[in-house]
Amino acid sequence: MKLIRQNSDLWNWSPVDQLSTLREEINRLFDSPFGELTRRMELFNGWAPALDLHEDKDNLIVTAELPGMKREEIDISVHDGTLTISGQRKYEEKNQDAEPYRSERFFGRFHRTLALPKPVQADRGTATYTDGILTVTLPKTEEAKPKQIQVNVG
């Protein structure tokens, strides 16, 4: 996504040389995934991993992007039709003498809630964590499952 088009007429009046660097900076900012601006704002409330919701015949399936964590650092709960995924990613001091050179990854607490669109049997839910993706599978209640209705030709 580009906020300002490179060849927009609006910009033609300006001394292009001076502005082009700034313009490239702005474009770069909005080109980056989800916009770096929103990520910067997340600094104030920790970070928010991306959530996806899928549905099949029997289940609601929620996936969350949580790269580089440990299973025990992730908490999952379902309460009143709301799924909560929370936890804390700890910064690991792997090397005593390591000096940070570039730090873009987020550490600390995160908390995401998702209102589930269908009633689920929370006690029968399962979760897996593979390749940095948390997958929570929640079976729908019998009432929420699609039903085939027999049409009797009479």
Next chain:
Amino acid sequence: MTTIANAENRGAQTKNASANERGYFVPQVNIVETKDSFILEAEMPGVSKGGLEVLLEGNELTIVGHRQTGVPGAEPVYRESSPRDFRREFVLDPSIDTSRLSAKIEQGLLTVTLPKTEKVKPRKIQVTG
């Protein structure tokens, strides 16, 4: 000084609009410097070992992660994650011994270790006399 200077988006910025549409997702990275090496960590959720490419060309390091997206057999209802593959390029400083790079991926976190050449490592010099 010691730059593994970052060439992010360099390709993306020169590409035309049609190429950008199926562009790549730039992974977030941390780089630390230790006495012996640089350590680069890149977040690539959904990328397994088989979907990972670490390419070295001269002093340019490119990391590419092909990710599994979606849930097989299920319909997407709501989506925040990007389906695009990960890619980012780095220019390595001459102090890095490119013949000894190593990489591993664990739970979607790629770690590349870039050892420094023997020449630039700090040494203690014996004082004699």
